[in-house]
Amino acid sequence: MLLEQLSISHCRVIEKAELKLSPRVNLICGDNGSGKSSILEAVAILSRGRSFRTSRITDVIRQNEEAILIRADSHDGENHFRIGIEKSKTTTRIRVNQQDINTQAALSRYLPITIIDPNSIELLTGSPSIRRSYVDWIAFYLFPEFHSIWQNYQRILKQRNLCLRVPKFISALPVWTDELIKAQLQIISYRERSLELLNPQLAIFADQLLEGHSIKLKLTSGFAQAMDLSVESQRAFYLERQETDIKSARTLSGAHRADLQVLFNDQIAQHSASRGQLKLIAIAMLLAQSRSIDPDDKRKGIIAIDDLAAELDGDNKVRLLSTLRGLNQQLLLTTTQSELIPLHDEDCMFHVKHGKVVLNDSSV
Ligand SMILES: Nc1ncnc2c1ncn2[C@@H]1O[C@H](COP(=O)(O)OP(=O)(O)OP(=O)(O)O)[C@@H](O)[C@H]1O
Numbered sequence: 001m002l003l004e005q006l007s008i009s010h011c012r013v014i015e016k017a018e019l020k021l022s023p024r025v026n027l028i029c030g031d032n033g034s035g036k037s038s039i040l041e042a043v044a045i046l047s048r049g050r051s052f053r054t055s056r057i058t059d060v061i062r063q064n065e066e067a068i069l070i071r072a073d074s075h076d077g078e079n080h081f082r083i084g085i086e087k088s089k090t091t092t093r094i095r096v097n098q099q100d101i102n103t104q105a106a107l108s109r110y111l112p113i114t115i116i117d118p119n120s121i122e123l124l125t126g127s128p129s130i131r132r133s134y135v136d137w138i139a140f141y142l143f144p145e146f147h148s149i150w151q152n153y154q155r156i157l158k159q160r161n162l163c164l165r166v167p168k169f170i171s172a173l174p175v176w177t178d179e180l181i182k183a184q185l186q187i188i189s190y191r192e193r194s195l196e197l198l199n200p201q202l203a204i205f206a207d208q209l210l211e212g213h214s215i216k217l218k219l220t221s222g223f224a225q226a227m228d229l230s231v232e233s234q235r236a237f238y239l240e241r242q243e244t245d246i247k248s249a250r251t252l253s254g255a256h257r258a259d260l261q262v263l264f265n266d267q268i269a270q271h272s273a274s275r276g277q278l279k280l281i282a283i284a285m286l287l288a289q290s291r292s293i294d295p296d297d298k299r300k301g302i303i304a305i306d307d308l309a310a311e312l313d314g315d316n317k318v319r320l321l322s323t324l325r326g327l328n329q330q331l332l333l334t335t336t337q338s339e340l341i342p343l344h345d346e347d348c349m350f351h352v353k354h355g356k357v358v359l360n361d362s363s364v
Contacts (some may be wrong), residue, residue, distance in 0.1 A: 001075075006019045008042040017356070031353070043072075048104070058089055061087070081110050112141050112293055116282075124278050128259035131260035144342075182231075214264070214266070224335070260303070307334055
């Protein structure tokens with residue numbers, strides 16, 4: 001997928017910006033506070049419905065404006081799409097090819113974007129939900145049916161939790177437990193299939209970015225103890241834990257509590273890698289995520305990196321830039337240092353000042 005033209009209105013310091021993007025490197029330069037990250041936030045809102053810096057849309061809507069509006073022309077190699085999203089404090093309107101559509105997921109399908117920013121290290125240091133979302137993102141793009149299976153799991157979980165919380169519904173608990181068991185076996189299988197595609201990609205990026213150190217990812221099941229996950233053994237487990245679940249008023253085990261173990265040279269990465277290495281591991285994981293949804297080299301994701309130079313030392317920066325160059329994917333990179341990356345013929349450089357974006361003509 002490529003973004004060809006991007007139009008942003010009322011995003012933080014940006015009143016209006018139009019960017020005609022290169023299919024390769026797009027370097028977005030400017031001083032601190034000029035509005036570089038706001039461009040990436042706009043792209044994130046288009047792809048995911050929310051910014052990567054805040055979950056509140058009101059933070060992102062320009063002061064004294066009602067709504068943020070982002071539109072893009074994109075194409076996937078065969079078809080062109082015109083996509084757009086308008087978000088006010090209370091409403092969201094999504095359009096694809098002049099048609100209103102109902103769900104963010106339907107829009108997200110058109111725009112697989114991986115965002116790398118200085119907070120990406122939370123992929124390792126943050127809560128398990130960040131790592132679950134990381135794997136589920138891959139399953140979402142690889143398997144069209146995954147999203148409804150995931151939604152179904154959330155619905156069943158809510159029903160089971162209701163039975164645990166409200167005494168008059170307790171008689172329905174075995175039914176919802178069985179539903180939960182069935183649904184989570186599906187979720188686990190999709191996550192495992194995603195990891196099978198992810199791990200070989202990760203080995204390649206670990207080699208390029210971490211000088212031969214190994215990174216491996218392993219799924220944990222979401223159950224406190226190692227056990228076989230057959231229907232019978234799960235049923236016995238939930239029955240045995242029923243009183244604890246009732247006391248907590250929620251289901252304490254299952255696919256919604258799964259985690260991803262990140263192994264660095266076969267040790268738990270969070271406990272063994274340096275902070276600089278953790279950053280590189282997170283970057284390798286995110287690049288591998290983007291590559292793994294494109295096994296036949298047809299559905300390329302877009303990679304956006306906010307503040308590329310931040311906190312990587314000289315050699316690591318050089319290694320990362322050469323890895324990015326080799327990717328053959330569309331890149332959106334922000335930086336305060338316009339000399340950061342030598343540009344090639346097809347690349348574009350944009351300068352951002354007080355929210356105004358201009359194309360640097362010498363870059364095309
Ligand atoms: N809702 C808003 N309305 C108007 N301006 C805003 C709003 N929220 C933030 N700003 C301003 O927008 C700018 C945010 O810019 P942004 O974070 O995109 O800058 P940046 O170029 O990425 O900076 P840095 O290099 O420091 O990361 C800041 O100047 C901030 O004060």
